[in-house]
Amino acid sequence: MSHSAAALYKKATQDAKDHLIQPWPSAGSIGAEARGVLGQGEGIYVHDDRGRKLIDGPAGMWCTNVGHRNAVLADTLREQAMELSYNSPWYTSNEPSAELARRIGAHAPGDLNHVFFTTGGSTAVESALRLAQYYNNVRGLEGKKKFICRDGGYHGSTYLSASLNGSQRSRNWMDFADDMMIRLSCPDPFRRPKGMSLEAFRDQLVKEFADAVAAHGADTIAAFIGEPIMASGGVIVPPEGYFKAIREICTENDILFIADEVVTAFGRLGHVFASEACFDVVPDIITFAKGVTSGYFPLGGMAVSDRLLSTLRNSNHPEAMYAHGLTYSSHPIGCAVALKNLDILEGGLLDHTREITPYFHDKLKRLEELDLVGEVRGMGLMACIECVADRESQNPIRLDTEVGVRIDRHCQELGLLLRPLVHMCVMSPPLVITREQIDTMADILHEGISRTMRDLRAEGIWNG
Structure with a gap:
């Protein structure tokens, strides 16, 4: 990342903290919160203020269907x-x-x-x-x-x-x-x-x-x-x-x-x-x-x-x-x-979505081999990885309600942006995603969840 780009990101972060009210803030941070700044996007990827190139796992907010930077x-x-x-x-x-x-x-x-x-x-x-x-x-x-x-x-x-x-x-x-x-x-x-x-x-x-x-x-x-x-x-x-x-x-x-x-x-x-x-x-x-x-x-x-x-x-x-x-x-x-x-969409992207959907779900379903994962479910290019304390009770982890945030942090270090929802991680990538990119996404998710499991065990929060 260039010095000028870093300076712009730093200023944007400070301006947001000083002046911007973010969506869904808590009272303790309202009007004084700085969230990660994204600078640019291309296809299924976005670039953040740390210079990382991330797969846009949630497609913005379920919406960037044809991908970023479509001319x-x-x-x-x-x-x-x-x-x-x-x-x-x-x-x-x-x-x-x-x-x-x-x-x-x-x-x-x-x-x-x-x-x-x-x-x-x-x-x-x-x-x-x-x-x-x-x-x-x-x-x-x-x-x-x-x-x-x-x-x-x-x-x-x-x-x-x-x-x-x-x-x-x-x-x-x-x-x-x-x-x-x-x-x-x-x-x-x-x-x-x-x-x-x-x-x-x-x-x-x-x-x-x-x-x-x-x-x-x-x-x-x-x-x-x-x-x-x-x-x-x-x-x-x-x-x-x-x-x-x-x-x-x-x-x-x-x-x-x-x-x-x-x-x-x-x-x-x-x-x-x-x-x-x-x-x-x-x-x-x-x-x-x-x-x-x-x-x-x-x-x-x-x-x-x-x-x-x-x-x-x-x-x-x-x-x-x-x-x-x-x-x-x-x-x-x-x-x-x-x-x-x-x-x-009519020109082939709907067809591509229907064709690639089974591959998307097959790759993500394999995450159920991890002890922390209770279920991987979804339809089309929508999926959720739900984490549970144990599969027998199907209870979500309540001692650490932000386990999804933990997984997201690890995945961002590895090149994937998620949508964490308490004990769940939601995936809805741009429809232009390829099989190879799905492979990368699934591999990062597997490693991100595995790292989170190790953290939870080390902290005594979970012994699954």
Whole structure:
């Protein structure tokens, strides 16, 4: 690293510590925290302030799907900014957003042919929740306002979207609209009752859902919302048939089914949308963000069923306004980038993702030979390595709740950046990753976990 680059990194670190409020800070460090600085990226790699070249294991935040330093997307940013940098969506529209809506509608399942664009995942989910409530108000069903969500889920940081979140860690010190939420069990097969089959576990979850609808009354419930795969909850893949059964109960009870595909859409599972392709479900609304621009521009949105919009247009309240919008809805630069990103996905990257997925999981599954690893699970280019105190009890290590951070530190020394989640490590690399790069990633993970095991034993924290 050159002297000038080192000086820039040092200044950035100090400026952040003096002036920048980071996401999810603790009270003891809020407004005074310096996190590692990244300087540049290329393909699946990023370079940090210590001069290390690291595999970007989490693809930023599940989003850098086509990789870093993609010239096509970078050029599109500049070209669209020079053509039209912004227009007010209240009074005008732009060509990229109209074309993108058409192309997304063509990929969306069923009759989800209309798209509302937002600034990211949180605002996409917030928009969907507000649309569900508005939909029932216009129909004269003002009491139909509650949402069914699940423990372990993550849906955003705005007020309603955050109120859905099921992690206790995110709920201890914040306020939420809990009176509007009906929270169900996490559909985590790894932690199902001992001796219970996957089929029985699925049936138990479905019965819990049906019982909740009966207990609260379908006339009070606006929608169910769920991630096809719980991403930040630890890459939880529900039992086969679970979502299809939930969808059927929703249809029978006039409850909207919202699939939160902020992570799983735009290639992460090898398809533009995963709901129907991977789970055989056609939702009423799909939310998306992250991979829609591969992180090159903040953009999100929701694809909405024609049936919902037709019901609204044909209601007895043509004056009823969906009083919801964002200054940067349908942003021309974001939509132009998303169009080029979709070209790349359609041009072979989706095929590559589906082809390389079995190799990715086969290599990572071998980590289960390590005593600290309870399970390696996932789908598509998403995986989680869950660490446990022992496999018999399946308990996470509670004496050292940041074991994931320890593994991440070792892996960074070896050339891999992870997403540590307490006792778990999440992997979701850029979709452009090769077999050779997967080999390197898996080897580093094996060594990083092995070093962590030695540390824990030496410190007397764990004797596995």
